[in-house]
Amino acid sequence: MTEVIGLSAFAHSDLPTEEVERQQEVYDALTDAVRGLVDATIRSTVPEERIRSVEERVRALTEELRSEQLPGPFGIHYNDEGRSWNWGNVVVGRRNAIAPPMELLERPGGGLRAQVELGAAYEGPPGLVHGGVTMLLLDHLMGEVGSDGHRRVTMTGTLTGRYAAPTPLGPVVLEGWIAREEGRKVFVEATLGTPEAVTVEAHGVFIIPSWA
Template identity: 35%
Template sequence: MTENSSGPRTGSGTIPDAEPLAAATDLAAALRELIESSVTTTVAAAEVRAAAELVRQATERLAVARRPTSQLPALDDPARGRRVFNPVSGVASALAPPLLIRREDGGVVAEVTLGVAYEGPPSYVHGGMSALFMDQMLGSAAGAAGLWGMTAHLELDYRGPLPLETKLLLRARVAENEGRKSVITGTIALADDPGRVLVEARGIFVMPRPEKVQAYFGAITDASGRHTPPRRPGDATSVDERD
């Protein structure tokens, strides 16, 4: 199997090789631990510099073979909405907590505990992270309802700060749909107090016209170099269907 191989084909898309996916997921988990340690460590400066050199050595090993931004990762499956490097829900992204988004009560729901790497005000989550997570949740709610689109408008009301190292509950559902436009709402609350909303979001998602889809994604290819424009413009990853 070459490094650009996409794995075996099925009627619904591509199934990635288990070992590359497991390796990418393991690397992401290790990097998340590194990031969290990097913002909480109190070791001496010499130790920090030594760690930085080790990180640079690891980066050199990974950088010897890279894909262009116009090429989808071999581990992705656009047909099913699987984006393993998505910065919110991607299991292989060190930036992602990651969120595991699932269907529930006519919408989607996720739980997450955020560490100090996501800090804004001391001991609380950065407000921009709330916007990032809500954008993903709203897009996933659209995808779960069979409504594909891209974020045209997103607004948030911050009713209270989100504490770090505390399990949070995120919800989203489609409120309205007409033609190419959908209105989707979402909330963030403490998992232990789901009735008290701390962040409330409302987004408008619009399905681009065909000429816009071509302009945005006409150069996108899969890992083998084959032209692969997304069937559903947007970045709503697949919703976990397990009970």
């Protein structure tokens, strides 16, 4: 069942939260395996016959998964207990092998923080995190900060990143906080970097839509 709230489609589900969390573990394991395959596809140096053979078997597995599937993207599901799950989300989705995945934690003093491990699949310049990936992660974290723990809906207005230094592949830490609010505008600031040093600073304006 799908209902439209504002611009977005949310699907109501009868699954109890406990069952959602049990299923999540099953899917986590598959997604983790696919994440490994994405990395190995980039780095493998096995002979071409084996590349071709793996390709055929990957296609067969995909067919098997597709024998029953959602007609489109995953969207956001929610149940009567107020639990929601966006397992297809490209940054935090538990069924999306593109997502590092990034897990959001409370930040002492307010806002949110996260730590992710970025490997070969997030490369831009050799050995470095793609600058656009840093913006992808910052955009997500800052949007969540702006929504103040989903207590309100916000939409990104503008987002600016200042690249102070390159970000090496490896462990990456982020934090974001609300700098101030003016009417429907929420001003969010954030940083991304290695555990030792900030490499990207960002600020964004998030809008509380008039229908919200």
